[in-house]
Amino acid sequence: MNLDDFRGVWIFIEQNDGKIEGVSLELLGAGRKLADKLQVPLSGFLLGSEIKSLANQVIAYGADQVYMVDHPVLKNYRTESYMKGVMLLAEKYKPEIILYGATPNGKDLASAVATDLNTGLTADTTMLDVDVDNRLLEASRPAFGGNIMATILCKKHRPQMATVRPKVMKALEPDTSRLGKIIEESISLQEEDMRTKVLRIVNDVTKKANLADAHVIVCGGKGMGDLQNFQLIHELADTIGASVGGTRDVVEAGWLPHEQQVGQTGETVTPKIYFAIGISGAIQHVVGMKNSEFIIAINKDPNAPIFDVATYGIVGDAMEIVPKLIEQFKQLRTEKGGEISYA
Incomplete structure (x- = not known):
């Protein structure tokens, strides 16, 4: 693996029912700092069905470009279909860093992608930085019961990946005047080939402390x-x-x-x-x-x-x-x- 072939900071833009999850906007703010330090573009990548209207919002929150895979089979999150979409993008464009929100879907997708890409993954990160000279993501999280902060590096594999807890990073103020590039990729997916089916979605309407x-x-x-x-x-x-x-x-x-x-x-x-x-x-x-x-x-x-x-x-x-x-x-x-x- 030639590490020099990999460039760019990517953020998984998690969306549900056409609404972007807050953690993804927070990660765009954190990713902007990392990309500027490394002097590379910041990219968001979107998967779903009928999601084109979300691309400009991603750019407004700091992305230079948005990769988009729009397909009916991607309407609802499933590990298999979303992993195929991410693999398509990652293998073609070779980002050096990919960040995901540490949500149930984000953690599930990140672990599946890390396995197929044969790369490392730091889970539940609370601090991010980069070693510019060595182009290494420094992903830090509490370890040993919270008694120390461990900084985890992925030196030999790319992309470097981490999931980041919601609310630990801050989103940028949106700038609707920002211009960016939208890159659409097509994917071949068949519903009958999917091993899991979404039968129905049940919303939790119980009142819990939020x-x-x-x-x-x-x-x-x-x-x-x-x-x-x-x-x-x-x-x-x-x-x-x-x-x-x-x-x-x-x-x-x-x-x-x-x-x-x-x-x-x-x-x-x-x-x-x-x-x-x-x-x-x-x-x-x-x-x-x-x-x-x-x-x-x-x-x-x-x-x-x-x-x-x-x-x-x-x-x-x-x-x-x-x-x-x-x-x-x-x-x-x-x-x-x-x-x-x-x-």
Whole structure:
């Protein structure tokens, strides 16, 4: 394999029902930085049916060009059909880096493609960079239970591939005046040749806590002591109209369900305001919330790592501080007629 034959940074543009997934737009922002460092084009690649209208959106969010495979068999995601589409593009155009969102479909597709291309894949990446001199993707993620950050390299194979967790990268502001190239490729697919069939799609309409979309989150850790004390987290959240989150220890203790866990093995969140209360700041938690706009940390240990990422820090006992916050916010709500604005 001649590594010099491979050039360009590619982003898998995941779409469902004609709508691009947010993680793909975030990856275009991250990919733009990598492509500029390597002085190569940034490309998005789209697979689906009747998806031509999405190409200009990909360009607006930072891509120089868009590769597109439009076919009726690609209407719904299936490993086999999508893998054939990616293989067609990758073998013909030879990108040096391909990034996928760490969604169920993105992770499934990336692993299948890596196997067929005989290349490496770093999963659930939280930081990306490039070694320009050696043209190596530096894909970093927590390892050994979150105690260290491991940077993984793929030195001998191309393309270099990684899946990236949603909400850890930031999308660029869209620029609809940007111009780019749209490259359409045809593919031969027959529905009868597919080994799996999509019989129907059932949407989950159950109401679950959706931390990823929350504007304000009050997150508690084991520093709250016990389940009774943890009720202060719920009370503060109710007072200010916030969502409740917890660390892995809190979830394992049974104080919250798993869908309310923030961190490497839970949700990655980017709210406007994030309260970290009784949380030490282990790496596996920090990677899930460090991109919040404002982080307010409360911890009685002045050397707690959470203060390294906090916008504001309060050193003290949460059981004394949180009730005072609740009292002050209740008074503010009364003065504001029952509403607190976070504009």
